[in-house]
Amino acid sequence: MPNEIVKRLEKQIRTFMWGEEKKPSIARDILCAPMEEGEIGLLDLEARNEAIELMWLKDYLNLTEHRETWTYLADALLARAAASGDRNVDEDARTNAYLQKWDVSTRRTAGLPDKLKRMVKVAKKYNVGPDAPNPTQAVRALMPIWYHCAADGDSRGPNSKSGKCLRKKHGVRTVGQCMTLIEERSQLAGNQHRRNANCECIPCTRDRIDRGCDNPARCTTAAEKLIRTIYPKWNPRREPQKDSLSITKSGRERNKLAQEENGRITFDPSVTQGTPLATIFRVFRKYDQVQQAATRLPRPYQLDNQEIEIFTDGSCLKNGRMDAQAGSGIWVGEGSPQNRAERVPYENQTNQTGELYAVMLAHKATPPYIPLHIVTDSKYVVRGLTHWVADWEDKGWIGIENANVIQDVVAALRSRSARTTLRWVKGHSGELGNERADRLAAQGAEMDRPYLPNTLPQDRRYLKDGAQLSKLTQKLAYRGIRDAKQRKHSLNVKTSERIRGIIDEVQRYDGNKNKNSASGRQFRAKQ
Numbered sequence: 001m002p003n004e005i006v007k008r009l010e011k012q013i014r015t016f017m018w019g020e021e022k023k024p025s026i027a028r029d030i031l032c033a034p035m036e037e038g039e040i041g042l043l044d045l046e047a048r049n050e051a052i053e054l055m056w057l058k059d060y061l062n063l064t065e066h067r068e069t070w071t072y073l074a075d076a077l078l079a080r081a082a083a084s085g086d087r088n089v090d091e092d093a094r095t096n097a098y099l100q101k102w103d104v105s106t107r108r109t110a111g112l113p114d115k116l117k118r119m120v121k122v123a124k125k126y127n128v129g130p131d132a133p134n135p136t137q138a139v140r141a142l143m144p145i146w147y148h149c150a151a152d153g154d155s156r157g158p159n160s161k162s163g164k165c166l167r168k169k170h171g172v173r174t175v176g177q178c179m180t181l182i183e184e185r186s187q188l189a190g191n192q193h194r195r196n197a198n199c200e201c202i203p204c205t206r207d208r209i210d211r212g213c214d215n216p217a218r219c220t221t222a223a224e225k226l227i228r229t230i231y232p233k234w235n236p237r238r239e240p241q242k243d244s245l246s247i248t249k250s251g252r253e254r255n256k257l258a259q260e261e262n263g264r265i266t267f268d269p270s271v272t273q274g275t276p277l278a279t280i281f282r283v284f285r286k287y288d289q290v291q292q293a294a295t296r297l298p299r300p301y302q303l304d305n306q307e308i309e310i311f312t313d314g315s316c317l318k319n320g321r322m323d324a325q326a327g328s329g330i331w332v333g334e335g336s337p338q339n340r341a342e343r344v345p346y347e348n349q350t351n352q353t354g355e356l357y358a359v360m361l362a363h364k365a366t367p368p369y370i371p372l373h374i375v376t377d378s379k380y381v382v383r384g385l386t387h388w389v390a391d392w393e394d395k396g397w398i399g400i401e402n403a404n405v406i407q408d409v410v411a412a413l414r415s416r417s418a419r420t421t422l423r424w425v426k427g428h429s430g431e432l433g434n435e436r437a438d439r440l441a442a443q444g445a446e447m448d449r450p451y452l453p454n455t456l457p458q459d460r461r462y463l464k465d466g467a468q469l470s471k472l473t474q475k476l477a478y479r480g481i482r483d484a485k486q487r488k489h490s491l492n493v494k495t496s497e498r499i500r501g502i503i504d505e506v507q508r509y510d511g512n513k514n515k516n517s518a519s520g521r522q523f524r525a526k527q
Contacts, residue, residue, distance in 0.1 A: 006045050013043070033486055034479075044482060051477035053122040054283060058469050060119065061098060061128075063277045074116055081110035092167060093146035093158045098129055098281065100147040126484065127285040131465045132233075132273035133294035135280065140236045141176030142277045145226055148175070150291060153229035162215075162222035169211045170219060178223045179236050185220055195221060231291040241295045245419060246270035255386065264373060264421035265386045269296070269414040271462060282466035284396050284480045294461040296417045299369040307371035308332065310362040311433030314344075314354020314378070315441035324349040327444025328358035330365060331436035338365045341440040343447040346405050354441060355381045356405045359422075363412045371419045377427030377434055385409065386422055396467025398480045407463055414462040 017031070018024045031042040060071045079094035086102035097104050104110070106117045130149060132139065143150075146158045146167070157163050166172040170181060184203040185193040193201040197215040204216035213219055232238055247255065247268040258265045271294045273280055309332075316326040326344035333339075344357045355378040366372045376382060384392075389410055397403035413420050425431050427438070467480060 001045075001049055006049070009045055013045075017042070029485060032482060034482070044478075044485075047478055047481040047485065050122050050125070050481050051474045053118050054126070054128075054469075054472060054477040054481075055474055056115065056119045057123050057128060057283075058472055061096075061278055061281050061469060063096075077112060077116060078104050078120070081105050081112050088159065089147060090159055090164070090167075093163075095144040095146065095173065098123070099144050099149055101149055101151075102147055123283075126283050126481065127466070128281060128283045128469060129285060129289070130280040131282045131285060131289060132280045133271035133290070133461055133464060134241075134273060135234060135293075136272055136274045137236060137240065138275050139273060139277060139280060140234050140238075141174060141179065142275065143175045143234060145172060145175050145178045148226075148230055148234070150231045150234040150289070151226075151229040152231065153226065157222065157226065160222065162219050165213055166219050166223060169213050170207065172223065175227070175230070175234075175236050178226055181223050182220060182227065193217070193220075233291050233293040238293065243296060243298070243417065245296070245417075246272065258423075259386075262424055264423045265382060267386055267413055267420040267422060269416065269420070269462075271414060271464065278470045279468060281469040282396070282464065283469050283472060283477075284398070284484060285466035287460055287465050289465075290460050292461055294414070296415060297368065299417045307373065308366055309373040309375060309433075310338070310365065311375045311431075311437040312355070312358035312362050312381075313376065313427075313434065313437035313441040314351055314356070314358050315438065315445045316349060316351045316354055317445045319351055325445045325449070326350055326354040326357075327441045327447065328354050328361055329437045329440025329442070329444055330358055330361045331433050331440060332365070339436075339440060340365065341444040341447070343444050343449045345450040348402060348405070349449075350402075352378075352380055353402055353405050354445070356384075356402060356409055358437070358441065359385070359409050360412055363409070363416070368415065369417045372416065372421070374420070374422045375425055375431075375433060376422065377425055377438075379424055382422045382424045385413070393464050394468045394471050395476060396480060398467060398476060398483060411459055411462040415459055 014028075017028075028042065029044075031040055032044040032047070034041050059068055060074055062068070062071070075096070078097060079091055081104050082089060082091070082094060083103040083105040089102045094100065094102060104112070104120045106112065106120050112120070146163075158167075166178075166181075170177075172178050172181060181203075185201060188201055188203075193199055193204065195217050197217060199217045204220075207213045207216040207219075227236065230236070247266060247270065251266060251268075255265050257263070311331045313329050314326065315329070316324055318324045319326075326349040327341065328344055329341045331339050340361055342357070342361060344353050346353055346357070355376060358376070359374060359381060362372065362374050384406060389406070392400050392403070392406070393410075397407065400406070425434055427434060467476065
């Protein structure tokens, strides 16, 4: 949308909302918040345009065989528009700025078309980049070897004689191609390959004759140095973890049957990210990229076949009110030291957070290498942790209630070195464990609330940061942009006092501090 059209529409919106009022009583950013937060969902044209630009970026980073034609031209234009600090990067080595350590300049002198300039700006603004807790070997092999985004290498290497020879004569562009060159020599029997310019092994002789390389051994050494600079998570030499905990196709079928029969559903702890390469890009990231792979500790040898079943439950006093008190309880057996009652430490105090935090208590009460079987009367917990969580994570948790609590629980369960299952039972149906856990949860709700969640800090290795760009819709992008803006906006003291006054008046009228009222929701969101 042209800027002049945007300005005209913005003016019409201002006139409609505030008329001649010079100092609006409610900031526009607040009115743009969604209706479920107590506002009117006023159209944010800037966010709408940025959502469209994120869709351009999604198409550009669709690094598959179905990539659109314009994106290849964009590759060349962006490679020519490297920022001044990255001009030392050989243009021939600039493959993709979002997979490599170089930036694109959006200055007028860079000569980028307006569409690409806006695309680059929105990518930087909403922190688009690769994030894969545990990339497969196939994904690692597809990454560019030059200026790798997860490498700590000497920037002079790609511009050295060997670096240029590897690109121009050997055709080495990716990590996989680099490994192929190395392995052709390392797999030779005996000492056929020698580290000198006159090496007569078959690969070196072929490269000398067919590719015109005057010193294949030197290029091989340079390739090995490049691989060594890549951090462990992305290094192609890292062996995949084989603990048999990830859910296979047959495991998913068993889970489906277990759900129908109210049996034990196995939690999938896998955060493995496979091909295509387009799936590793995420938007609205909040944290620096973790360079350690999300692997689990190996189980100790000579363990007996012990396992544990824990009943969990949540409870909430004054549920749905601003002064609600939520508690969690877990029960293992009569007189067990693992039985526990605790107050939910999170800000959101509901039955659901009580049920979720009880799962965290079960995790904390169980050694990570012992199979854990959780029994709960909450279908929300069972379905959320075994079925919905993948979709929630793909969406970057945008618009998901209790996202921070769920993320803590998911990260904890993914870190376990043994199987975790969840089973649903009907509440208050005479099941002893459920009744005992319910009683403990009620006790927890009566306790004082801790200042901070004692489960923190999260182990970010086991969580995907942001929303998956390849699955992003324009509607979700708009909501994510609005959420990002809302986090930056805070109410001033005078407005906060007014809202408190409104809540007090509502309480005097109906005797209820209902946090689901418009004023209550708005007040909660801005504090």
